Every structure is written in structure tokens, then in C-alpha cells.
Amino acid sequence: MSTRLVSGGRLIDRTKPITFRFNGKRLKGHAGDTLASALLASDQMLVGRSFKYHRPRGIVASGAEEPNALVGLGEGARFEPNQRATTTELFEGLTAQSQNHWPSLDFDIGAVNTHFARFLTAGFYYKMFIHPRPLWKHVYEPFIRQSAGLGKAPDAETKDSDRYEHFYAFTDVLVIGGGVAGLQAALAAGRSGAKVMLIEQTAHLGGRAPVDGGTIDGQEPGAWVDQTLAALNAMPNVTIRARTMGAGIYDHGYVLGYERVADERPGTDGPRHRLWKIRAGRVITATGAIERPISFAGNDIPGVMLAGAVRDYVVNYGVSVGDRTVVVTNNDDAYRTAIVLAKAGLSVPCIIDARPLGGGALMEEAKALGIRVETGRGIAKVLGGKRVTGVVLCNMVGEGALVEEIACEAVAMSGGWSPVVHLWSHCGGKLTWDADQAAFRPDATRAPIGADGQANVLAAGAANGFGRLQNVLQDADVAGKMAAHALGFDAPKDAPPMGEDAAVKPLMPVWLMPQSAHYGLRMKAWLDYQNDVKVSDVQLAAREGYESVEHTKRYTTLGMATDQGKLSNINGLAILSDALGEPIPQVGTTTFRPPYTPISMGAIAGEARGEIFQPLRRTPMHGWHEAHGAEWEPVGHWRRPYCFPKAGEDKHAAVAREINATRQSIGMLDASTLGKIIVKGPDAGKFLDMLYTNMMSTLAPGKCRYGLMCNENGFLSDDGVVARIDEDTFLCHTTTGGADRIHAHMEDWLQCEWWDWKVYTANVTEQFAQIAVVGPNARKVLEKLGGMDVSKEALPFMTWADGTLGGIKARVYRISFSGELSYEIAVPANQGLALWEALIDAGAEFGITPYGTEALHVMRAEKGFIMIGDETDGTVIPQDLGLGWAISKKKADYLGKRAQERTHMTDPNRWQLVGLETVDGSVLPDGALAYASGKNANGQRNTQGRVTSTYHSPTLGRGIAMGLVLNGPDRMGEVLHFTNTEGEPIAAKIVSPVFYDPEGEKQNV
């Protein structure tokens, strides 16, 4: 059984006991434990079930590469599925549940799959469940979905109670990884004076060296780590962040850091996770290496672990994974585990070394401790079910005939170490195959390239393929100095520290144990523990022609689990390359993608959620609207009042009341959201002549003109009133939604095409509050406010004037979007509310009525005015809308002119704007289409028109609509039939689109 040793454990504090729960069972650990070490200390070897066969799963690793020990952590609003126990720091009151089993972890019905494993090979689902067709949707797929899926979904109705935040950092040199390589690289770069940031994913700096032994400058590595940390902390130009993982490297030195701020103390103040967006001049990846498992039958039984992890649990946490541990290896490093175990008083019945001659000094040391070493041997299979009971020893050469059975509780395996090349690869760094270590390592000649065309990522230490302490330190020192030097900082030319550790013999690549294992063994030799991919699966994929490494991955799901193949990829690749008879480097790897390990969606979203999900733009009168019961409508990032319902009034009644009040007396609208762009300069008129279809350069100062803008393809994209302020200055009104887009459109042309034109633009939308005062009594109310002449003579229709109203400086435009006498009054934004309230007071005797967007829409439709986005949809040209009058015939060019001369645009048979009146007075449905006879070549019903705007008009007391109809203006009086998704087609007559005051008598008074 696994248990806590009476002494040892450099990371735990035995004076601080911690109580936690696993599957409801109360267990004990210590401060400094991970959930994994505490579970092992409590003899909880079985921690989960695999994805496909629901095989029992135990802890395999001690870090980020763990594929098995995934738990549901926390409860309620803090529940989170698929948390890795090996990287979860233990805290008081932690609750964890194992996953993917029913009814219990020990007894899981799903485990029956393991008996059908013979049938459920790689890709079996592509070959089955084809007939009968309906069963896939109703039976097979639901069953597969239910069986897969690992952890439980968080409760949909419970909102995450934690906070997340984003930090931005800029640094010269970013070092990712705080092992001895990272520390030395940071030290070397830091001494040059460069700004250095070092991030480390775990809570502890120093990495593996304190566990692996050796000496640095004659001291224990742990002592050197403490000393170096102290030196780094004393440097003002160096920042160190623990619990911060390098999640991804993107273009131009952009690095994502993922800091787990409060995972180990939930519920405390502050954010739970922090996402760092770091811009670095140079990045050093000192991300270490990951140990590879070995493929032998039964290598997935709980108790079979990585040799390095077994050593970590003893040294770091004082935890024994079993009284008797068999070590199986192809390299010298695993001997360190045997030595650590023996020195802790635990039994190592045998070290099984696949190499015919075994290892070097470490082997001699192990032998000296009395440990039996079998060379040229392997494990034929592991014995046991939910935990290991023994191994079958065999010769490496051959099919796996039994040599001897060895009883044990744990197996520590090592297939060698693979550099962590993920971050190096994210942004284009290439790899080279290192045959000596049987691993891919970064190819410095094909590094990721930064904006300056130079390599901007350097790998260092074990992540760069170095194993011996001395080489690691030297490499890191060079990386730190080179990174700083590239940025113009020079470090003192001092020598790196001296590392000493045992000399090692070369490893021997072992991809399958024994070499010629028969099918029965191969189908029990796991590559991907979580997704249940075995050696036989990869071999099957190769046989079936899924030869690309990407095909194999996708066909077998190798490396697609939550560990993204950290343990399985190289082993699977080697099996594939063997099956294809091609060398490993030729087969290549799959693509490494961010993040390095999964990061919380909460951290990615950061603070932006709920009310502040997106910036909310408020007009100066927003608060007034809110206080007066506005029904809101989101319009871009603004919210505009849809209407202002009174007590007992529904929206429909409110809109009707607002329209009637406006038409009969006076209404007012907050028009502040309309885009306002100043266009200024000697060439402003020339510029606007190109931008608008109209002639704007001839507009006299003091006058307004309704303008149309088209895109390069000739389609109408925005409209609005342009006012000429003076010879050099125009104010262009745009639609609310169009303001930013149109401003960008202007700048695009000015910066890319007409860069020598003397024009400046400024978006002043938010600088002004704008209020439309509309209705027959509009003038009376303004006159009551007083301060400027607003008479017909002084301020005729389509002009503007500056002055004061009620003591407020104002610019007043005589323009109308309703057909009524109307003034739009612009004042500095901070005076908007004052003017609004002054108008409310002054207008009280006339029953002044604030109205919202819907009344605005209905009134403009009654008047036959088009609305961008309703009458236009990116396929409509001004000519379709009867707006030919707004297209200047005198101009040589404007944006869209050439496009509008294309054959389809000049086709006389186009859909054109008309009014539509239902025969029965009802309201046509939004988007209804007019039937035409017959079907087209693809069997679709032919159509001859569509509804673009449709409303109930309180003014006319009936439904009115605008629409585009084939040759519509020539077909006045004709009755068309429109689609109705809720009943019989609806008959409507083609009429003029101007339903109200066709002579324009009301607005021009």
C-alpha cells in the first residue's frame, strides 16, 4: 500500500495537518501537499476511470503531464471538473470527487467496456452504427456521448462566484520555467541590466534539481536555488512570479501567462486567476523535460508510475507509493529512484534495465545498496487489477515468455526524457530529432522569428535537450546572456556555476517491451492512458492507411486527451514510425498548440462579464431615461429608449401615444447617438464629393444636405445629413451603428489612397448631446426657451445656425426625419441634460412627449424615408430606392460609381422601393416575400419582392409597409401575395411609399 513515510518530504510542513474529502471520505494531509501526494499518503491508489473502457486509473506523474488523476473539485458555484490532482495544492476543507464512473469509483458498470475492448479498437465507431439510419441519432450517439465526457458539467444556473483579471507586462527578457536553468538564465540576463521576468508554473522554484541530486558549485542544488533566488530578489530589474504558467507564445513576442492566484485558498479576496499578457523582447523557454512511460502490457494498472514521479513523492512529500517497487528503465536516471527508495528504507525487488549492459555509476551505486539489477530484460506484463500485485519478467528480445514473476505494489518506469518543446513550437519554432536521447529538441537554426526578423525565442537547459547538470547550467547561462545581448544589454563575462552529477551511459530507445510482444500484450500496452489508446490501435491505424501522424492521432484519438499527449505522443509516434518502416523524424510530430495545460475560460474572459461584459455607452440623458421608465434597446454599444411606457401601458400603446403626441403637438428624441464626424481641410469638399453620391463641395456654409454613402461595390452603406460649417469644415451625420465604421472608412481612404489630400477627420459623436424637437409646436417651445431666432425666415428648412437656447450655447439644425416641423439641437455633452430638462419644462404646456426608437421608425416609415439596415442589406443601390435624385450627375467620380455601372446594377428589371398596403389593413410580417409563379432550376419558389419595413401606423390607423418589388414603381395598384409563416398568404397593394404628407407641407413651415 502507499503511505506516508515517518520522515522526509522537503515541501510539506508536518506541523500543519490539513483535512480534506475525497468521494465523501475524510482524509488527512499536510500543508505543502498536492492533492495527489495526499491521496497517495492515504493509500488512495485508485483515483479515476479512463475515457473509453472505464479502466481503473491511478496517479502516474507528479506534475502537469498527469493524464489520469482528474477530479471534480469544489462544490456549487466553485465546482470545477477535470482538475489535475498532481497540480492541485491541498487546502483545508478541499472536496474532490473522482470522475467518469457509475455507480462508484470502485464498482463501475462502464468497466464492462474493457471486456469488449477486442471489439472497441481504434475507430470502431466509423465502421459501425451505420444501419439503420435513425438509430445513430436516437440510440448510438446518446449512448456514446454519455459514456464519454469525463467530468460533470458545472451547474448551469449557478454563476461562477470567483473573479478573474488581466495584467499587462512588458519586459526585455521573459524566462519561462523556474528550475535551475530558468534561474541561471534569469540571473545572467538580470546581471546585464535588462528587465527580466521569470514565471514558474508551480508554487516552488528550483524544479527537479533538488530531487535529482548532484552538486552546484559544491553545494546541494537546493542550497544553490535558495542563494540564487535571494540574488534575483535583490535585483530591482528582475520580477519572479510563482504559480504562473507560460500558456502560449504568439506572434511578435506576445506571451500568455496563467497565474493561479487563489486556487489553494478559495473564497479569499482578490481574483482567482490572473491572465498575463506579456510582451517580451526575447523569450527563454526553460521548461524542463517530461519523462516517458514504457509500453508494456498492463502499464495502465494503478501503481505503475513514472520513475521520476515516484522519486518526487518520496523526496518532496515523504510519500511511499508502495513497500516494494520494481524499477523498469532504458536509461540511468531511473536508478536514482531506486537509490532514493532504498535509502528511505523501502524495498526495490529488482531494477529491470532493457539495455544489455545496463547503466553506469548509478547502477554501481544501486548494486552497492544491494539492489538486484536485471539487464537485457523487460516486463512482459504487470499483474493486478485495481492495483499492482507483481510483474512478469521477460527477456527484451522475444515475444514475452515468462522468466520470473516478481511480487510488488508499484512499478517505476522510465523510457527516457523528452524536452518540453511546446512553447518553442507554438509560434513556428522547429524541432530536430536527437537520436542519442531518442527525443525531439528545439532546432536553434529554425527558431521562432520576431518582428525584427531575428530569433526571439531561445530554449535553455533540459528543454533544449540537455540532461547533465553542468550542461544545463552552461546552456542556460548562454541563453540568458544571448537574450540580453540581442537587446543591447551586456552581462559580465563570468563563468556559469559548476554542476556535478553522476556520469551516465547512453539510453537505449525502447518503444515496446518486449521487442516482439505478441498481439495479446500489445493490446494491453497503453500509450494514451486517458483516451485508452494502445500500441495495437496505432498499429491498426497504420495498417489501414492512416499514415500521416495527424491521421493516426485523429483516428485513434492518441494525444487528444486533456494532457494533449504529454506522455503519449513520442511513444505513439515511435510505434507508428516502426509500423510504417520510416524513421521517426520523417514521420514528424503533430502540431503543438496553446495552451500548454488547459487554462480557465474565466481567466480568458477576465473582468468583462455581466453589466461590464462590453463597454456601455450612455448619452448625457441616459439617467433621465432610466428614471422615466425607458424600455431599452441595445444599439451597438449604446442603449437607446425603445419607448417610455407609462403605468399600465404596454409597449405598443406607448409607441402609439408617443407618435400621436408628436404629430399633434410636440415630441422629443434623444438623438445623441447619431454619428458626428468633423471633416476639415482645404480638400474637405473634394473628399466628401468622393465619399458621398451627392455633390457636397457646392453646399453653402450654413446649409444642410441629405447625403448617401456607398461602398466600393456600389451598395448603399450609410446616410445622413451633412452640414457645412465653414469653407473648410463639414459636419457629417452618420447612423448610430455606422459612426465608427464610417470614420474608419474615411480614414482608410485618406491614409491608403488619398494620403496627399489636405483633410483631417475627427469623430465627435460623444462630444455633443443632440435633441430632436419635433412637431407642430416645436417652434413655440424653442421660442419660449429664447435666445436665438428660430423663425422660418431666420432658420429655414435644411439650414443650421449657432446661438443660445435657454442660456445654453447651441447649434440648431432644421432637419426632419419625421415629416414634422423639427429642430435638432446640438449642445456640448455636459449641457445635454440641462437642455433636455429645460425643454421638458418649457414644453409641459404643450404636452411635450419624449419618444423612443420605435416611434422614430414608424414616423419615418409613414413619411417614406428609408432606414439603413432595413431598406438596405448590402445588396441595394440608391437607384433601387428612388434616390437617384441624390446622385450627382455632374461629378466625374464617387465611391461606388463605377460599380453601379455594372450590367446587373443597370438592369432595368430590379427590385425597387414601393409602399405596400394590406387589403385588410393588417400589418404585414417582417421580411415577408411576394410570391411569383413557378419554381427556379433548384426547385425553390420564385419571388418578386419583399417587405423591408412594416408597422402599424397610429396616424393612419392601419398597417403600412415599405418593400422592394420587381419593377415596383411601374406597378402601382397591383395586388401581390406575401408569405405568412403563421397562416394564409397576405394580399397587399403596391402604393407610393410616402403615406403621410406627400407634399411636405408639414416639415417646411
Added chain:
Amino acid sequence: MKRYSAFAVAREALRDHTGWGRAWHKAQPKKRYDVIIVGAGGHGLATAYYLGKNFGITNVAILEKGWLGGGNTGRNTTIIRSNYLQDPSAAIYEKARGLYETLSQDLNYNVMFSPRGVMMLAQTEHEVRGYQRTAHANSLQGVETEFISPKQVKELCPIMNIDGPRYPVLGALWQPRGGTARHDAVAWGYARKCSEMGMDILQKCEVTGVRTEGGKVQGVETTLGPIDCDKLGLVVAGHSSVLAEQAGFRLPIESLALQALVSEPIKPCMDVVVMANTVHGYMSQSDKGEMVIGGGTDGFNNYTQRGSFHHIEETVRALIETFPMLSRLKMLRQWGGIVDMTGDRSPIISSTPVGGIFINCGWGTGGFKAIPGSGWAMAELMAKGHSPLAEDFGLNRFVEGRFIDESVAAGVAH
């Protein structure tokens, strides 16, 4: 080629799966083919398949510079729907959706088409009107859709927050027979059938030049040597302009990186596909349990299959707003692919200025759903010279101004 069935799997299980042959043959290039298709993605393979199936043209090679299905076919978010507004789009996407329904049976390869339903959320008044318009159009196009209420939205997708403070759900356009499929399997299934019909799939065979004579195609230069052909189909999303340039004509196309991501797998919690255009994000749950999430395109042209992180951020933000439970899931993997963008965001299926060369490209961000229909139309165009489904997607529409704009680009409010 061995037929796939539960019986075949059981029989093979009893002999250690030693009897399975290759899904597609390993081929060497012949000197000449009737038709060469460049690009062994979904669209290219489907074109070849329907050339064989519908027109009996089987002396066909499909050339692929990488591994088959390795472009956007293997990188998309697998959504299948046909609720398009414009007639030509609705026709080809609905043809595709219909073919997907029986594709597993046609190909004898389970592509896992899962008609679980697709909903597109309306979160502004403007969107409500837009989707109602689409519903009207669909009713005449033979596409089954319906505009549904917020209550129905919540019933179909209980994990959704329909009362979001910023953009409450006002309704949705619901296509009950839309859904998802296993993207790789679509490519593999077509490849297997093409191979079975005697076609050659040549992987790691990059086209380096196009040979023409007198304005007509003669063949292609490849990394495996020259190959002659009568007709050439270019179906190489992401690099269409590069191939077109080799053939001597230009395309109105820009290349952009589009990104997607998946969460860690969880037990089933979402049975429909949801697209939220106001906040920009869409999501479904794969059969493995991952939440599959699609985002936006970068604002600049490029060929890196990566993309900028801020798009991931915007997408995740939008989806947490829509599905608050996502906040406590983790992003497992993000990736990118290169998409062809045309001026009207609709595809090109067309003859070209060079005799015998046809092009199929420009599917933008939504090509996967079209694969069977696209292949069907392209095959008909190549075999007969015209195809009703492809008619409106010709290159000449850019000259005539006959755009098929689905983006409703000027669709701004007020």
C-alpha cells in the same frame, strides 16, 4: 474493399484485427488522368466522388500537398446548417445538408451526422427582423426553419442564460435538421470510396505549376513529376490564389486566419448547436464531450495557421455571457486555419479563363457544411459544363455586380 459493419468488426475482433485493409490505396501517379483534382480536402474528395458516382468518370487523381483532410476540413467546428437567406446559398447548402443525412450509408463510413438542431440567437430587434426575413425565405426554398421564442430557446438549451443583462435573447432562428458531423470522417469516408472506384489519391504531392497550351490546360507539374489531364479542378481553400496564379488568372480572394478552440470534455450538457452573432461566438458539444467553440477572423491577411489571441478572448467572453457555466471549464486547445474570403462572402464554383480549368473556393468561414453539395455541383460543372446549383456562383458575378451577399453587410441599426 471490405464492407464496414458491426458484423465485420466482430469477425475481425476474433482474429486480432489482422484482416482490415487500407482505407485508401497507396498510389503512384499515372502519366495521365481524365480529371485531376488539386486538394484532397472535403470539397476536393467530394468532387471526385460525385464525378465517379454521378457521371462515371473514374480516371481521376486527387493531389494533396500534405495529408488528406488536413486543411480546413480537419480544423472547423463541424456545424451543418442551410438556413441561408439568398436563394443560391440556400439551394447549395440545403443540397449538402440533405446529402449529409444519408452520407454514412452512401459511403459505408460512419460520418456521425448528428441532426441535433441549430439555433441562431436574435439579441437585437434588428436581428429579430433579419431572422424573420430568413424564415420567410426558407419557407419558399424548401428549408425547414422556424423563428422561436426565448422560452423555446431555453427549453432546447437549458444551459443558456437568456436574460443576460446586456443582450437578452429575443428569439432564435431554429433549424431542427441542422447539426454536426465528424469532420475527419467526412474526408476519410469520401477518400475510401474514391479509392474504391479506382481513383488515385496522391498525398505529399504538391502542385508546382500548371501547364497550358492555347488557353487550354494540359497538365500539372508536381513534386512527384508532371501529370497530364483533360480537366483540372482547383479545390484548395486557403491557397486558392496561389494555384490560380500558377494557372495564369487572378481571384477576388483574401486569405485570413480563422480560429477555434475546445474545452476539456464534460458529460453531455448541450444537445443543440448555438450561434450568437451579436456577441460573436458559436458553440456545440462534441460526442467526446468537448465544448467546440468558433470565433472570428483576424483583421489582416496572412497564411499562418495560428491567429491573434484577442479573438479567442472576445469569443470566450461572449460565450460566458451566453453560457455562464463555461466560466469554470478550461480551454484545452486553440488552433487556426486559413479561409478564403470573397467580396460577398459567398463561394466561387466556376469555370475559369483557362479552358478545362475549374475552380471551387471562397467558402469563407463556413465551408464544411457545404462539402457534399459543393462536390455535387462542382462535379456536375466539370462533367457537363454547367450546373444549376453552381450557376450563380460563377466568377463573372464580380464583373456583373451580381453579388450573393449573406452578411447583410450594411445591416446596421438606425
